[in-house]
Amino acid sequence: MKSGLYGFLFAMWILIIIGGGIMVVLLGPFSIQQYGDFHWIIASGIKVTIALILVVIWIMILSKLKNWIFRKELKF
Amino acid sequence: MIELVISAIISCILAFFVVYFTTPPLIKILEKNNFTVKDMNKKENVMVARPGGISIILGIIVSEIVLYGFFQLNEILAIIITTTAAFLIGYVDDRKVMGGWFKPVTLAIAALPIIFFGTYDSDLAFPLFGDVQIPLLYLGLIIFMIPITGNTINSIDVLNGVASGFMIIASFTLSICLFILQNYEIAIISLPLGFVSLAFYKYHKMPSKIFPGDSGALTFGAMYGVIAIVGGVEIIAAIALLPAVINSFLFLSSVKRIVEHRQIKGKPVEHTDDFKLKATNDKTAPVTLVRLILAGGSLTEKQVGFVIFKLAIFSGILAIVTAFLMGVSL
Numbered sequence: 001m002k003s004g005l006y007g008f009l010f011a012m013w014i015l016i017i018i019g020g021g022i023m024v025v026l027l028g029p030f031s032i033q034q035y036g037d038f039h040w041i042i043a044s045g046i047k048v049t050i051a052l053i054l055v056v057i058w059i060m061i062l063s064k065l066k067n068w069i070f071r072k073e074l075k076f
Numbered sequence: 077m078i079e080l081v082i083s084a085i086i087s088c089i090l091a092f093f094v095v096y097f098t099t100p101p102l103i104k105i106l107e108k109n110n111f112t113v114k115d116m117n118k119k120e121n122v123m124v125a126r127p128g129g130i131s132i133i134l135g136i137i138v139s140e141i142v143l144y145g146f147f148q149l150n151e152i153l154a155i156i157i158t159t160t161a162a163f164l165i166g167y168v169d170d171r172k173v174m175g176g177w178f179k180p181v182t183l184a185i186a187a188l189p190i191i192f193f194g195t196y197d198s199d200l201a202f203p204l205f206g207d208v209q210i211p212l213l214y215l216g217l218i219i220f221m222i223p224i225t226g227n228t229i230n231s232i233d234v235l236n237g238v239a240s241g242f243m244i245i246a247s248f249t250l251s252i253c254l255f256i257l258q259n260y261e262i263a264i265i266s267l268p269l270g271f272v273s274l275a276f277y278k279y280h281k282m283p284s285k286i287f288p289g290d291s292g293a294l295t296f297g298a299m300y301g302v303i304a305i306v307g308g309v310e311i312i313a314a315i316a317l318l319p320a321v322i323n324s325f326l327f328l329s330s331v332k333r334i335v336e337h338r339q340i341k342g343k344p345v346e347h348t349d350d351f352k353l354k355a356t357n358d359k360t361a362p363v364t365l366v367r368l369i370l371a372g373g374s375l376t377e378k379q380v381g382f383v384i385f386k387l388a389i390f391s392g393i394l395a396i397v398t399a400f401l402m403g404v405s406l
Contacts, residue, residue, distance in 0.1 A: 005368065006390055009318050013394045016315060017401075020202030028208045044212030051213055063329055070368065 004069045011065050019058050026050060083146040084264040091139035091268035095275035098131040103279065103286050115284065117235065117377045119351045127170040127289025132276055133163040136299060139268035150193040151306040152265055155299060161186035162226055162298030166291030179230075179294070180223040186298065187222035191215060195306045202311060203401035218305055224324075225301030225317065230293035231327065232320045234366060237281035238381050239288055242320065242388050243273040243296045249316040249392035250300070253399035254307050262307040269299050282378050309399075316395035319387040323365035330363040348374050 027047045031039070106112065106125035115122040136159055144152045165182045168174065190196055198214040199207040210217075233239035247270040254263035273296065279285045288296070304313030314321065342361030345353050354374035355367045369375070369383050 005319075005322075005365075005387060008322065009387065009391055009394070012318055012322070013315060013391075013398075016311060017203055017398075020311060021205040021406075023200070024202055024205035024208045027210065028206070040211070044210070047210055048213045048216070051210070059325075062325065066326070066329070070371075 008066065008069050011069070012062065015058060015061060019054060022054060023051065079146060080260055080264060083143055084267060087139040087143045087264070088267050088271045090142055091135045091271040092275045094138050095131050095135035095272050096278065098134055099128060099276065099279045099286060102128065102131050106286070113287065115236070117347070117351075117353065118283070122283070124284050124287050126287040127167065127291045128276060128280065128286040129163050129166055129170070129289050129291025129293075129295050132272055132288060132292045132295050133160060135272040135275065136268060136295065139272070140265070143265055143268075147261060147265075149195075149261065149265070151195045151262060154190045154193045154195045154306060155265065155302045157189040158186050158222060158302050159295055159299040161189075162222065162294040163291050166226075166230075166289065166294035169290040169294075179227060179290070183223035183226050183294070183298065184219045187218050187301075190218050190222075190302060190305055197308050199308070200310060201308060201402060203398050204404055204406050206405060217310070221305060221310070222298050222301045225304070225313075226294040226297035228317060228320045228324050229297035229300070230290060231324050232365070232384070233288060233293045234364075235377050235381050235384075236284040237277060238384055239293050239296065240273050240277040240280045241381065241385055243300070244270055244277060245385060245388040245392050246316045246320075247273060247300060247303075249395050250303060250307075250309065250313055253309055253312045253316075253395055254303075256396070256399040257309065257402060259307055259309075262303065266303045266307065269296070269303065282381065312395050312398050312402075315398050316388075316392055318391040318394070319365060319384060326363045326365060326368065345370060352376050353380055 027050060030047060031043055103125045106127075107123075111126060112123040113126050115124050137156060140152050140156050144156075162183060165179060165186060169179060196214065196218060198211040199209050200214065200217075201207050229239055229243065232242055247266065251263050251266045251270060254260075254266055276288065276292070280288065300313065300317070304310045342358040343356055344358070344361040344364050344367040346356050348354050352374040353366070353370055353376070355370040361367070365384065366380055369380055375383070
């Protein structure tokens with residue numbers, strides 16, 4: 001059980017680093033220029049949407065991972 | 077440099093001894109006024125004083141005011157105001173049973189001084205890959221961060237000494253990471269949190285003489301969250317907090333809604349005849365970190381606490397590795 005918890009912690013850490021990489025690669029260079037003064041608001045809105053999608057994906061992966069690591073224990 | 081060292085020493089001594097000397101009289105006052113709750117994990121009918129948040133916030137305010145005398149940084153003001161607001165929110169919840177919405181909403185409002193003082197950098201730093209600029213998204217992150225850190229620490233405050241012991245490990249880890257990243261002023265500003273937790277642990281450890289209550293747990297969590305934001309170490313702070321994050325994640329993914337612990341009917345943990353803790357088979361009860369630890373067999377309250385501390389040390393090491401990786405670019 002305890003090794004499972006350490007494994008889950010480590011997996012969360014790896015997911016955070018990978019998720020961060022995707023954020024930097026996807027959102028970092030993203031910009032919109034053709035909407036005048038409002039370009040940063042539109043760009044931020046799109047960034048927020050992408051970030052939220054990433055968070056949802058992150059939670060779904062974590063949920064699957066949790067069920068797999070703790071498949072024996074989570075019978076209650 | 078000498079000024080940094082002197083300010084660090086004075087604030088740490090003050091943070092530790094204010095809590096160390098004010099907690100015993102606070103326990104007496106609380107007991108005298110019947111502000112006690114039953115320790116559910118003791119065989120005998122043991123009543124424990126609550127809330128200890130009063131001495132915790134006192135230690136934080138005194139040490140941070142002294143630090144403000146040295147540095148005059150808006151970051152310190154943001155820490156004092158937001159943490160005090162979180163304490164008051166917790167204190168209201170300690171005195172009166174509030175709805176599930178109360179703490180998240182009011183803690184989000186408590187985060188506003190961070191925005192008003194402009195004590196944040198909207199670049200989110202990730203290890204290996206660098207920074208990403210998210211000005212609008214970052215404002216949302218500030219608003220969400222304080223309720224999350226506050227409630228995360230509150231959710232782990234289930235056994236004698238766990239919240240304060242966990243906070244010692246997480247906050248000193250955060251301070252070490254800030255030193256590694258050469259953010260010296262914020263590192264020094266963060267040190268009182270560790271020393272306040274250390275002094276409080278003396279009275280909170282098994283067998284507890286006082287419980288922090290919501291006021292103490294939210295004070296710990298909110299200050300931790302503000303330091304993460306003003307120090308620009310949000311990701312590192314989240315990693316150091318991972319065991320508590322797992323607890324909240326397991327709870328939410330099993331309950332599937334935001335709900336107060338007292339509203340949950342099913343019991344995740346019960347006692348054996350010799351009053352050890354053991355996981356129940358109740359399918360309506362939430363999955364928690366303690367329940368998962370106990371799935372391998374029954375343990376004493378003290379043993380469960382040490383397992384949580386070991387997990388906190390493990391995630392602390394991961395956080396320090398992350399701090400070193402911040403200087404590495406792919």
